[in-house]
């Protein structure tokens with residue numbers, strides 16, 4: 496495990512902060528790290544920034560993320576990884592569909608794809624405009640952006656999956672990358688199938704080892720940590736666990752909460 500000092504903390508919204516630390520390792524867009532919060536827990540986090548300085552973007556939902564939010568610049572965290580299979584960035588024209596904190600895991604793919612000369616359209620969705628993440632960073636990267644908010648406080652009023660459907664009806668894309676609530680990703684996969692476009696999805700489940708040994712993140716015969724977290728949409732679509740169940744720390748299957 497690497498011990499890293501938190502160099503910078505950026506408050507992104509009322510429940511989300513980004514933490515930047517010196518990397519010293521290579522990571523691919525879509526990979527994740529196990530973050531050890533001293534005295535608390537180790538939790539999986541997608542890398543929201545990849546490079547000399549690495550970043551993670553943490554939505555406060557429970558005990559570990561609450562403790563992470565309480566950390567100050569200069570304090571230390573442990574980093575294990577990077578782990579898992581990231582996004583295959585292929586094709587000339589990409590549609591990136593992000594729901595909520597999902598944009599965090601997608602951001603390095605957006606930046607890499609633009610740097611590689613690809614045409615990138617991003618659709619970001621959030622409950623309200625105050626919860627939108629990284630809109631400015633997407634613009635700065637040189638990607639096109641469309642915004643959807645559930646309450647209509649900015650951009651398209653409604654689900655980002657509906658906005659994605661509109662974009663897919665108006666333009667031809669070679670690939671779709673998506674991360675967010677599974678109900679949203681399920682719709683995006685369906686739109687991709689209708690337009691015969693490959694969709695890659697990034698999934699989240701409770702994790703313990705992060706390296707495929709413990710089985711905590713088992714998902715219908717797949718291990719999210721080792722076989723994913725990025726999968727081909729068609730590989731997970733229709734699986735019994737997709738958009739239906741997660742596992743608690745004891746391994747018990749429980750209905751997936753719609754808002755995480």
Ligand SMILES: Cc1cc2nc3c(=O)[nH]c(=O)nc-3n(C[C@H](O)[C@H](O)[C@H](O)COP(=O)(O)OP(=O)(O)OC[C@H]3O[C@@H](n4cnc5c(N)ncnc54)[C@H](O)[C@@H]3O)c2cc1C
Nearest residue numbers: 527538539540541552553554556557558559560699700701
């Ligand atoms: C590969 C991967 C990448 C991730 N990337 C990010 C990221 O970039 N930013 C971010 O904020 N979070 C990310 N997460 C989710 C993050 O790991 C969890 O939110 C965190 O572990 C919750 O810990 P906690 O102790 O604060 O909350 P807990 O007390 O453990 O949980 C709070 C609530 O969230 C539910 N929950 C916790 N984890 C998950 C999960 N993985 N899926 C569904 N429900 C869950 C719990 O059941 C509970 O209802 C990622 C998870 C994975 C597997």
